[in-house]
Amino acid sequence: MSTEAVERRLDNALWWAKVQSAGPLEVDPDTPAVAGLTRAVSPDGSSVWLVPTLPSGAGHTVLEELGTPPVAVEQPNETARVLAICVTCCWTDRSGPAWPGAIGTLAQVRSVYAGMRGRPEQSSDLTLIIGSLRRLHATHWLLWNEKAGEVRLGPRTITWTPTDLSTLRDLCRHLPDPPPAVLTSPPPATQDPDPLPGPSERPPSPDTALTTPPAPAVADE
Amino acid sequence: MDATLLDAEAEAAVLRVYRQVFAVLAREAGAMIVDPDLLDVDQAILDAFAEAGSDGLTVEQATLACRAYPHDLIVRRFDVLRQYGAITKLVDRPNELRHRAAFAPYVMLMFLRRMSVQGGQAELHQLLTLEAHSVSDPGATEGDGLASIERLTKVFRLLGNELAILVSTSTTAQLRENAQLAWGNERLIEQAEKVHRIVLDRWPTLHRACTSLRMALAAYADAVQLAASRLVERAGTTRALGLLPIETWVTFTRSSEPEVLAGVLDGLLFDAAAPDFSPQTLVEAVETGCRTGTARMAPPRPTGDVDAPESAAATDREELRAEAERVLAGRKSVDVVEVVDEAGDWITARRVLAELTAAHLHDELDYELVWSDGMRIDASAGTPWATEGVFRRVTR
């Protein structure tokens, strides 16, 4: 193998390891392609998310058949419901792919949630919804801006296949329609989702991509 | 140490003390005990004598005082202690039934117990302190200094030899069991060097003996390092952790800044949480979320190491507290069945129970949810059957 090929292989391996240890990474669009990492371009084209993809026949789907479950998600069903609701709210043009979709609002999510439950909103719904939004944000299924109360689909949704999307289309029809979104901030503001504790997805520039992500401050006692 | 012990000059007197001291280790006359529990029995007997005062004890009184132990066992140990002179007749005459106990065996017992905990190191520290004290005494003579240096030389030679032999002949497991020989060696060596310094300053003529001590100390330090290397070499990938005393870990966790603790993981990488949400998962979750109706599932219970059941407010402590207080309504505890019935339908009950479970599991909330084995079945209730239990406030 040529030196160049060896270097490219090592570089691939390092990028994959970064994505596995931190989750999908937001990088500068100039970053060279990495084999197997799909590029999810942000709506305004200012950055690109690197999201791992696997050959068909690999991935989590296999685990269930094998009876070897992945690490459990806290409140798995509630979290999945909230993700489904966000798909309904953010995937407005269902003739195309889900990513990047449109901006949805917390008000929309709450409304669809109560509609799904078939009853008026209850006081505990909000904490439940917020908890799920945070969890989905931390794992890049959503980009949740808690300050603005606005949500977008996360880069992981780019891995949904056409078959997946047709399943989701049906699901969206099944859920109540969200009310119109009333955005509190002009669209560009959503480029900066509220950073939550956890592996930071702050966009590293290509040169600084290999630096420590900012860690939450440690309080003194 | 007790001056009376050290001052005993007559050979017979020394022997008598030795016999007394070692009585506690004697299984029967002439043999060493094999069961360390016998030390407890001996201690019980000696304790009884301490309580008895100047009247002493008869065998029967001793067995009565030690009735926590089998009668025969006490009689047997009493006999052994008597044969070794640890217990003697109050007055030496044929029909005397009362006995008294010597104090030396008790001192030895205390000493043995401490030795068994630390392998004698604490005692060695004290001994070294005493040596430093005595060679600093203005009245100390050159002979005292020499004796002190020679004693220390021997102690460290024995220590070093023991370790060196262990390193070269024993299995790693045996070596690990004796790791305490290597603990805290730095302070031991420091203390010995202090004695050495004092002696050499006061009596430069003792330089030869002092050289011997230095060599013994160096040999001990080498043996410690050798033992440590071998232990580390064979310790695999986690076993070397067991070579540090527990206190070291406790101190480390209590006194370290988060950055220092985190630094332990330098050079290691871990996977980020990456749950999968397939469209099929979403469909199923929504379907169950829409479902209404009566109970089909048992109430969630905190079980095993599975994740906490779904709770509506696990992310918000105050929300959980409010819900818990609402359910308790000022009471200290409330029956789960009542909570379930109060909720009306099962969907609601399930949510409330999930929140109570979350409150129970929350590390900063003082509530607990305790399930019992009973089951309430009532066809007319909103939730026909419910597991019994209580939710209550606790003080932690």
Add this chain to the structure above:
Amino acid sequence: MSEQHALFDPLLQDLSDRARDEVLAAFSAVQYAAHPVAEVQLAGLRDVTLRRHVQKMLKLIGRTLVHVDGTHWTAGYADDVAATLTAQGWQPLSVVDRAVLVLVLIHSVAIPRSEGILTGDSWKSARPTTVDELRTTKISGEERRLALQRLRAAGLIQLSGDHSGGPSYIPGPQLQRLTPAARRRLQDQLILAAAPASPIAEAIRARNGIPDTAEVREEDA
């Protein structure tokens, strides 16, 4: 079954359909199952040739097979990849998260080791670390709670079955993904941090100072 995968296809194209399925199943199981999987369960692990393919796939993404208890397999970061990334300052886990994880490892593994009550040679332990034990440190309650949540989501810790005194934690399944070299590194760094002046620490430094005695290759390739 025909989508292209730029990274893995060159490796998989020469395999029969069946072998390909076995390799992908084994790859998915070691990569994404929470716990190590039994070798007997999967042809892709039982069969040495297929396993070599799994190992090659893993190598492409900076991972390697890790043998657990002689009967199970999982995957972890290849030592050189972890070394390269961390040397560049890559550490997505925040300071607080790492500190809390280390506290759990000390209470659940190191202390029981000193008590001589743990057998085996892994970072597994059933000895729970209570919240009280975690409370003794300079991390606020809220920070600790969030860290515990994140560590659980990542499988780095798990709830112990014993809830008698409130929740308590044990090391999670992800610890089993550490290669032998990484496990030993963790042991060494723990000792060096807790008792830097001990003879054991000195022995570790002496050993590490020697030009590395070629870390034993775990699973060969």
